[in-house]
Amino acid sequence: MKRMDRPQFFGKLAALEEERLKKALWNLYWRGTASMRERIEAELDPQPDRPKRQAKEPVLPKLVLSEVRDFVALARCGAYMGGDRRVSPRERTRWRFTFQRLVGDARAALQGEDVGDAAAAMEELIDLACQMKDHEYFRSEDPVEAARFVVSDAVALLWSRLRDQYGLSGFAERAAPQLMRWESRHGWTRRGDGSVNEKEVSLAGLLAQMLPSLDACIGFADYYLDALDRFARDSAVQPKRSWGSDTYAREQRTAALAEWHLLLLDKLAESEAEDRLDRLTDHAALGGPELVFLRARLAHQRGDVARARDLMHENLQRLPGHQQFLDFATAIGAPLPPHAQRIAEERARFAKLGGPHSTRSPR
Numbered sequence: 001m002k003r004m005d006r007p008q009f010f011g012k013l014a015a016l017e018e019e020r021l022k023k024a025l026w027n028l029y030w031r032g033t034a035s036m037r038e039r040i041e042a043e044l045d046p047q048p049d050r051p052k053r054q055a056k057e058p059v060l061p062k063l064v065l066s067e068v069r070d071f072v073a074l075a076r077c078g079a080y081m082g083g084d085r086r087v088s089p090r091e092r093t094r095w096r097f098t099f100q101r102l103v104g105d106a107r108a109a110l111q112g113e114d115v116g117d118a119a120a121a122m123e124e125l126i127d128l129a130c131q132m133k134d135h136e137y138f139r140s141e142d143p144v145e146a147a148r149f150v151v152s153d154a155v156a157l158l159w160s161r162l163r164d165q166y167g168l169s170g171f172a173e174r175a176a177p178q179l180m181r182w183e184s185r186h187g188w189t190r191r192g193d194g195s196v197n198e199k200e201v202s203l204a205g206l207l208a209q210m211l212p213s214l215d216a217c218i219g220f221a222d223y224y225l226d227a228l229d230r231f232a233r234d235s236a237v238q239p240k241r242s243w244g245s246d247t248y249a250r251e252q253r254t255a256a257l258a259e260w261h262l263l264l265l266d267k268l269a270e271s272e273a274e275d276r277l278d279r280l281t282d283h284a285a286l287g288g289p290e291l292v293f294l295r296a297r298l299a300h301q302r303g304d305v306a307r308a309r310d311l312m313h314e315n316l317q318r319l320p321g322h323q324q325f326l327d328f329a330t331a332i333g334a335p336l337p338p339h340a341q342r343i344a345e346e347r348a349r350f351a352k353l354g355g356p357h358s359t360r361s362p363r
Helices: 006-014 018-031 034-044 061-076 089-093 095-109 116-132 151-182 195-199 203-210 214-237 245-256 258-268 275-281 289-301 305-318 323-331 338-353
Strands: none
Touching: 018 034, 034 095, 061 095, 061 116, 089 095, 095 116, 095 151, 116 151, 151 203, 151 214, 203 258, 214 258, 214 275, 245 258, 245 289, 258 275, 258 289, 275 289, 289 305, 289 323, 305 323, 323 338
16 A cells, blocks of 8 residues: 655644544554654653753763763673663663763764764774674664664764874774774664664775775775784684684674775785785685685686686585675686576576566575
């Protein structure tokens, strides 16, 4: 059924009595999803517990950082899920207002001359938001959507201020480890849809705009490789986790950073910094099919077509339906494994008929 537009909807509402409007809203609130309930609650009670500062009162970066650290610590220890007297039941249901206020304070503090404490506060909030996708810190189906927090917007502001304050080298030193922690291939909301998800962009896309010259890209790549080296060294001395968990973590990390790695390949191939690509494609902190794909792309770039074909054949044996792998393998004439061949033929047949078919990479 075709949905009403705004004038039509408001026209229908105008004919309803107040009691019927309340009943309709109550049914929507009581029977709707948790996300819907959160949005209705936000409209009914939009003011946070703590009084707002006066418009002209400046924020104090040290105070903001202290408040942010307290909030993050309470969230990570489960205080907002219940069973902790440090957070009242009322505050547990209103956590998103506290989060939004702290984000606003951190943004305001970043406009100051010395961004050190403000940058640390925003980094803490972004770290928490990235972890919300996989951890139950708050009672919400999709906490990032509920908080209306666009991670990539916050990162763009933070990185631009770091670059302004510390120059390209200082920015790269700080941002490279953050890129490793924060980049997400499919965004930061759980459902992957909604108003927040629509506004998200990849962090690799942000860096493509912030590193326009080859020298800038080389400089950032060096700090990024150093960050990977430190991570690999730290991981080597940590207690081993369950069997296969380290391999899975490397694969997930490499998949999240795939767009950034391809950007480095495009920028650094056939330049005086091409040796960085060799370090990247053989790094101990990375692994999985996306790293094999990167090696195949680099081999093809250097004219070693046979190796590129072998690597893509290997990849498609593991992920026969990965559309990006299929496209590249077909382009370079790599032999397709039987299952991958059947998938490619089926998709080509659907495309010829104009029918729907999925080209989304399996994850």
